[in-house]
Amino acid sequence: MTRQRRAGGGVDRLPSGRYRVRIVTTDGQRLSLGTHTTKRAAETAYARSLTEQADGKRIAPRTAGVTLTEYAPRWLDARLTSRGEPLRPRVRELYRGQLDRHILPALGDVALDRLSTATVRTWTAHLRGPAGPGASTAAKCYRLLRSIMATAVEDGLALTNPCTIKGAGVEPADERPIPTVEQVHALAATIHPRFRCVVLAAAFVGLRKGEILGLRRRDVDLDQATLTVAQQRQLDTTGAHLVGPPKTDAGRRAISLPGALLDDLRHHLDIYAQPSADGYVFTGHKGGPLAPHVLQHEWARFLSGGVDRVRYCGKQVENSRKKE
Template identity: 40%
Template sequence: MANSQGRRRRFGSARQLKSGRWQVRYRDPGTGQLRSAEETYATKRDAEVALTHIEADITRGQWSDPDAGKVHFGPYATAWLKDRKLAARSRERHESVIRLHLLPTFGARSLASITTAQIRAWRTACLDRTGEPTVVKAYQIMRAILNTAVDDELIRRNPCRIKGADQYDVPERPVLTVPEVYAVADAIAPRYRLLVLFAAFTTLRFGELASLRRRDVDTENAALTVRRAQAEMQTGALFDKAPKSDAGVRPVAFPIELLPDVRLHLDAYAGPGRDGHVFLGPQGGQLRRSNFRGDWIDARKKAGLTVDAHFHDLRHTGNTLAASGASLRELMTRMGHSTPRAALIYQHMVNGRDREIADRLGSMIRKAREDTDS
């Protein structure tokens, strides 16, 4: 039985246990219930000093419930994800990262037991078995979960403190020349020819191109209206979503030199009606990355490209070509990037500077085609 001769204090008490060690007890500031400190102490003096520290932490508002950190990471991460407001595709990606890369290492551990050293060792092991972009994403999510745990006062400090772990240097991607763009467009299946040209000379993303409808194509003014982007779930389900930001909804002028290709494509390959998809898969269904990837690789090889260009590199190519003579504001608007004054995106730009950018791209197309024909 514990020795009850411990001296009472204004705040809490210190008492000697049967083992001879000393224990401190105090009132939980949240519940008012009497609780014992987790540690015991060799001397009465040590116990009283510890009690003084606890009292000071409570007074300064820095005290945290010692039991809070005993919450396990797995259930907490699951609840954290459930509470996030995320688009369906983003939620699926977060769930996949948590399940595949976080739970196997940290799922059964208490929040309070996770240290910076453990985070560092986990990150190193991840880098040995998967790509850096995935590891960066996993680290970002881990840090976000533990930041919320700090806000919930379950832990005092986030152990994700590895400098530079939340970012990576994107490798420089190739920029194709206008003749190379046309070489691939000429080599690919005819139903995808305009897809290649639009990707390069409007800089739309694959998802934005895949979701285009006939009513989004203005052949009179040589312009597209981006209203949505197609997303694909891991289950294979396709759906249209709003762009990532208001800046993603935008008009984009295309070179008038593409008008013959546009009219030919709409007549031969687009879905029927105003809401028909501009680009369809080989069997007439919706365009998917999976049913296009093989055609892209084959065309790239047939065109004799010496660089390992991805389809997305066409957007990089178009942005680089358009950069000549365009202001940062004009480029960001054309590319669909957010700006502090995103409302400007809704101003009609087809007959203004965006048309000038498209016309400059058109002059590059004419020159490249003339050189090829000569």
């Protein structure tokens, strides 16, 4: 942002390319007078405001009174990804949930040009406190609010972004334990046989959950020992399937399959995968596309059984394979 400061206000060139006009009134109040597409128009508006103020006229901000509740939905509708694409439905759903549950109930009635750093600090401290959802959710909501307010500044709806609290957008990075090869094989041997290759693909191929759910037969080439990540699949809150490309261009990739995994994948494709080239590799108990909650249920059921569950499942897997 380039800034041309003058006594009593100034003209700022925003990252969007527009020019914002600001003025300081005779009583010391800092006001935003909106934005313009050209510097000349902004300079003209700035000069006019100085003349009106010298003539004793009251200068009112063009954007006073626009609340976060009014602005946030417009921001969400116009928001684009870094690649200039509309937000993915799942991301939009996530942002909408954060707004409805944690941001707008507390800050929605506050005008954008009146939202202070002190108010934001109190709000985020509550989210991190014992009555709030926790530090991770607080950091996510803070980052969303910061993005919204950054755009509001560009639009001339606020003079400054109040989200300047050091560390407020940082999530706690607890170290995640990495299972050993033996632990992966133990899990794969004891979970339901239908989900054995899910475990192996996640651990040894590095597939994300959405990539696992979106994998099709055509993406697996056993002869060449390769797997192509071409799409991902998620479910929204209504249960609708959201199928699309990987999150980033780098997410679309070809992966060499470990030789030890080929026999398991071949067995899985023969028994559990949908038959057509576009059929999904991983399916639920009724043969439909695998739903995230089904996989989560199997994982929870495995964990709840403890050692006895592991021993039982091991025998169950062995017997089922003999029958197959």
